[in-house]
Amino acid sequence: MVNVRWCRLLGLAGTSALALGSMGGAGALPVRDMPRASAGPPALGLGASYFGLVLLVGAWWCLGRLVGRKAGTGSGVPPSPRQLQVTLVVWTVPLVPAPPLFSRDVYSYLAQGAMVNAHMDVYTSGPDRLGGPLVENVAPMWRGSPAPYGPVFLELARVLEPGGLLGMRVLALAGVALMVVLLPVLARRCGSDPAAALWLGGLNPLVLLHLVGGAHNDAVMLALLGTGLLAALSGSRRSARGAVGARWSAVARPLAAATLVTLAALVKAPAALGLVAVGSLWSSRLTGRWRSVRAAAATTAVAAAVTAVVTALAGTGYGWVSALGTPVTPYNWAPIAALGRLTGRLLAAAGSGLAPLVVPVWQLVGLAATAAVAALAWRHRARLGSVYALGVSLAAAAVLAPAVRPWYLLWGLFLIAAAAPPGRARRWTAAVSAVLALVVLPSGSAADAGEVGFAVAGGVPAALAALCVLSLELRARHVHTLS
Secondary structure, eight states: OOOHHHHHHHHHHHHHHHHHHIIIIISOOOGGGOOOTTOHHHHHHHHHHHHHHHHHHHHHHHHHHHHHSOTTSSSOOOOOHHHHHHHHHHHHGGGSSSOOOSOOHHHHHHHHHHHHHTTOOTTTSOGGGTOSHHHHTSOGGGTTOOOOSOHHHHHHHHHHGGGHHHHHHHHHHHHHHHHHHHHHHHHHHTTOOHHHHHHHHTSOHHIIIIIIISOOTHHHHHHHHHHHHHHHHHHTSOOSSHHHHHHHHHHHHHHHHHHHHHHHHTTSGGGGGHHHHHHHHHHTTOOSTTHHHHHHHHHHHHHHHHHHHHHHHHTOTTHHHHHTTOOOOSOSOOHHHHHHHHHHHHHHHTTOTTGGGHHHHHHHHHHHHHHHHHHHHHHTHHHHOHHHHHHHHHHHHHHTSSSOOGGGHHHHHHHHHHHOOSSHHHHHHHHHHHHHTTSSOTTSSOOOHHHHHHHHHHHHHHHHHHHHHHHHHHHHHHHHHHO
């Protein structure tokens, strides 16, 4: 019978093959370590990476079936949150010494940290101003771009820059560790199954591939955001310590929540939407007239104060506000960008002079659509809950942005995993995660026909192996049902 141990071993084989393939030339290696494009090992490394990648997705999917089964059906008991956390640790181990995966952003982080250490303004210049071998590792499209990150992350990057890739990987691992500790607690507060939340939001391949493998700073943002929301949820409950304790809890916890969520936004700006959830939960603790207005005003005041203090301490200034408009490459696969390109080509073919204006117009449409989805979610927050409404809003912000990367989905996925009820939302989120785990090469670069062929050659045997394991699980369940 397929059990947690089988899934754990299958996933470990997957991350081990992925790590070995990335070390063999398929990962986002430093420029000096990259093999020649015509060499054989990179092709073998790509095949091995996709063999491991598909095995990991298959192991995760099989584990999800175990999590979803009900105790007492004769097929064993579902895995506990502790078993799932141990499984995540096991799957993570091979990725820790591996090179960066699926993106070269971590090299940008290091370059930006070095610029801060050199007293350069990262909000007006890109890493190319720094010069030297470190900049060679940054993706060409970002070498001239200012940093779009807040002062909290830049201060972390400044401190960790001497530690190189290891320092950034440790920071990402700390963020992921806090995320998987928070998920079961958040799920219980939101009335969801802790094990299901861990499976979808913690063991998700996107977490392993992009937060652990890619060392993205989204891990820090989500850890701070989750901690802030947990503080707000805790403050929304009645205190058993008497009237004084209740009043103190009603103020102190929302203050801590607003502070933590603001710190998350000072890592990456999308987390600022979490202040809406904090204000909503804060208002539920107040009484009297205008309680929503008072909670919103207090949340805004805390956020402004924290921003001012942190920016002054970091000494990087407020250039990050204007740097949020850092241009993105038009050749990405965001739905809004794709619609802009298609519409522009049709207008150009028709001889219209409006083609250059199409992309900005579609970006405004995406912004309006994001606002509409968020407004609808918050309108129904009494039924959905503030955490779920925030998750939907962040998911819309990621999907409808001018540029979309697979790890952007984790903004909303983390909270949807914690707060969504069983059903369609969880199934669709899991399915999209499985697809997005396969669409980016481990090197982070665009794929050509040859690379796609090597990826398929590596992935097909792994898919067959995962299907065999899944069929064993289904057969065991069928036998136990008949008995």
